[in-house]
Amino acid sequence: MHIILMGPPGAGKGTQAEKLAKEFALPHISTGEMFRNAVKEGTEMGKKAKEYMDKGGLVPDEIVVGIVKERLSKPDCTGGVLLDGFPRTLEQAEALDEVFEELKMKIDAAVSVDVEAEELINRLTGRRVCRNCGATYHMKFNPSKVRNICDHCSGELYQRSDDTIDTVKERLIIYNSQTLPIIEYYKRKGLFAGFDGSRPINEVFTDISAYLQKIQEK
Ligand code: AP5
Ligand code: MG
Ligand code: ZN
Secondary structure, three states: OEEEEEOOOOOOHHHHHHHHHHHHOOOEEEHHHHHHHHHHHOOHHHHHHHHHHOOOOOOOHHHHHHHHHHHHOOHHHOOOEEEEOOOOOHHHHHHHHHHHHHOOOOOOEEEEEEOOHHHHHHHHHOEEEEOOOOOEEEOOOEOOOEOOEOOOOOOEEEOOOOOOHHHHHHHHHHHHHHHOHHHHHHHHOOOEEEEEOOOOHHHHHHHHHHHHHHHHHO
16 A cells, blocks of 8 residues: 655654554655654755755755655565655655656555644644654653653654744645645545544544555455
8 A cells, every 4th residue: 555644744644654554564754754864864965954844844846756766666665655744745746646657656545634723833842752763752642651761762852953833833834835735636636535633643543544444455
């Protein structure tokens, strides 16, 4: 199964992707995570991406499409993938169609989790992420067992540099103007499925899983 996971910043794409990837044995490909790793490694691409990420803007399409294409060409993707946070513009959605055609793959579903803006701001400003394994927590809604320590790997938890209130507001504006239009794109192709992401993590997960299970059985 080749699945696209969409939704505004903080809707729970990463949280759901972590669980869905395990449930359906799919590689979890998050472009945001790829950029954060490149920043950590100090690569040229990372330096370039950071300029956009810290302002809450989008990294230019040609950079993003390049790294996704490279990643999708790896052998672990032939059986399926879970794309988290890509595509985010119409240009990226069109480029993805071309890449999939070249690689003889097809998109099975474009799943979106949606949450209203006020709640997104609460979620993002309270989020903590493991420096070592990338697992995501929330100080109030999904705390680690030991404060600031990852449950999975005992790594240190940190706050993402783009999770400040001003950057979060900018990311929401960018989502509404650049990314929302691709929902129509996938609706027209009959691939879109929207889920209410404002419910507890496990409820959202159960619904998306049941939906993907049906797609898989088709
Ligand atoms: P990216 O890392 O993808 O950030 P994002 O889209 O802004 O989304 P987030 O990761 O912030 O949120 P999420 O939906 O994954 O929520 P999470 O599960 O963590 O991208 C970062 C940047 O990279 C972009 O701004 C851009 O600059 C660049 N970039 C990436 N992809 C790009 C692309 N394709 N094109 C161009 N640029 C690109 O959950 C959030 C919090 O809420 C957590 O604390 C979690 O514990 C909590 N939570 C989750 N679900 C629930 C729930 N149901 N109830 C209560 N709390 C919950
Ligand atoms: Mg994420
Ligand atoms: Zn960890």
